Amino acid sequence: MDFTLDQDIQSLRRSVRDFIQNEVEAAAQQIEDDNEIPExxxxxxxxxxxxxxxIPEEYGGLGINMVGKCALYEEIGATHNGYTTLIGAHTGIGTVGIVEMGDERQKRLYLPDMASGARIGAFALTEPQAGSQATNLKTTAVKKGDKYILNGTKHYITNATKADVFTVMAVTDPSKGAKGITSxxxxxxxxxxxxxxxxKKMGLRGSHSxxxxxxxxxxxxxxxxxxxxQGYVNALKILANGRAGLAARNLGSSQKLLDMSVKYAKERIQFxxxxxxxxxxxxxxxxxxxDVEVLRSFVYRVAWLVDEGRQVIKEAAMLKLFGSEAYSRVADKAVQVHGGLGYIADYPIERFYRDARIARIYEGTSEIQKNIIAGRLDKEYS
Known part of the structure; x- marks a missing residue:
């Protein structure tokens, strides 16, 4: 396995790190207070x-591989998770479906504006009666002439208030179960x-659902x-594809918490x-x-497998599970190390602690990841 980044990606990573540290971090408290990311x-x-x-270069994107993307996601994760989620939801589940499954007309129509950020993407699967049980969709799509007529309600849709382009799952044939869902x-x-x-959410202020x-x-x-x-299959592919990137963002947040905790522990005098x-x-x-080092190794191994064209259904589920749980453990210990200061809302530890909790729920709960892993193990050992 080779996780080496080429010179262009290393240079871009340094630029992203500087931007995150000097610009986004400086606005982090404003994001928290205003529940809005500054324009x-x-x-x-x-x-x-x-x-x-x-998004590939031919459609205006950066065209970098998964290892490179994870290196950038790691830097982006080291700041306010509301900002991290705006970028991550767009570049992950918000655009991946069109990149991977769109036809040429769709790609030419949507991807250039999405690559520039002129149009934001979102992924609309979850419904009041269809969360972890994604096959229980009630949104319908009926073909009438040259159009489909969609009826239904989605909820908890990240980026919904900012998005211009939505990947929506709806039932086109109720008699076929999962095979009757279309995207x-x-x-x-x-x-x-x-x-x-x-x-109104516990955390992720600035990222609106x-x-x-x-x-x-x-x-x-x-x-x-x-x-x-093929909508249900598409949904699984879109979610699996984004899990390495999501775990890389968790890694960036976990590293940030470790850095802050070690610094505080070296400065705080007791006894x-x-x-x-x-x-x-x-x-x-x-x-x-x-936890941070194991997560780092796991992130880049799965990213490398993706770049090699390997099937990573089990590995991506394992990574999502471990990454979100590790982030939660690190955040909890960061609060404990900081003591009362870690519980104060004006200090970022408390914010990371609240934001970490959603990682075990969105884009597939920890329990769903365990089901996916068990299902793959059952096939492998049969």
């Missing part, structure tokens, strides 16, 4: 090409489409993504010596460091 930060992100991480590219301006209530409501929404036949009846010299604190820092 200046979004504009600078566009100028750096961060919205085009997953569509839906624009926010299509007749019958609107964004509903914005959800909301309902997406379709009432006799008119979608051109040409906006079917992939083949009719006449730095708390890092107390075994209880030293052990917590050691455990955090192990």
């Amino acid at each position: 200046r930060i979004v504009r600078l992100s566009r100028e750096m090409g961060l919205f085009g991480l997953s 569509f590219i839906v624009e926010k301006g299509f007749p019958g489409f609107r964004v509903g209530a914005v959800e 909301a309902e997406v409501i379709m009432e006799d929404c008119e979608v051109p036949v040409g906006n079917v993504l992939g083949e009719e009846g 006449d010596k730095p708390i890092m010299e107390h075994q209880a604190v030293a052990h917590m820092l050691s455990e955090m460091a192990v």
Whole structure:
């Protein structure tokens, strides 16, 4: 396995690191207080090409491999997770479906603007009755002439208030179960489409999730993504593809928490010596460091497998499971190391702790990842 980054990616990584540290971090408290990412930060992100991480060069993106993307995601993860989620949801599940399954017309129509950040992407699968049980969709799509008419409500849709282009899953043939689900590219301006209530969340301030409501929404036949009846398969592919990137963002956040915790432990004096010299604190820092290093190795191994064209259904599920759980463990220990300061809302440790909790839920819960892993093991050993 070779995780070596070429000179261009190393240079871009340094630029992204500087941008995250000097610009986004400086705005982190503002993002938290205002529940909004400043337009200046979004504009600078566009100028750096961060919205085009997953899009090939021929459509205006950066055209880098998965190992390179994970290196950049790791840097992006080292700041406010609301900002991280805006970028990650767009470059991950928001665009991957069109890149991987779109026809040439669809790619030419949507990807250049999505690569530049002029149009934001979102992924609309979850419904009130279809979360982990993704096959229980109630949103329907009925073909009428040269259009499909979509009716239904999605919720918890990340980037919904900012997005212009949605990958939407709907039932085209209820009699076929999972094989009766089709994916569509839906624009926010299509007749019958609107964004509903914005959800109030525990964390991820600045990243808005909301309902997406379709009432006799008119979608051109040409906006079917992939083949009719392949929507559930498409959804699984889109989610699996993004798991290495999501874990890389978790890695960046975990490394940031470790860095902050070690620095604090070396400066904080209790019982006449730095708390890092107390075994209880030293052990917590050691455990955090192990989680970070194991996650780093796992992220780049799976990213390398993706670049090799290998099937990574099991490995991606394992990585999503381990990455989200490791991030939660690191965040919890960071609060403990910082003591009362870690519980204060004006200090970033508390923010990371709240933000880490969603990692075990969105884009496939930890329990669903275990089901996927067990299913693959059952096939491998049969």
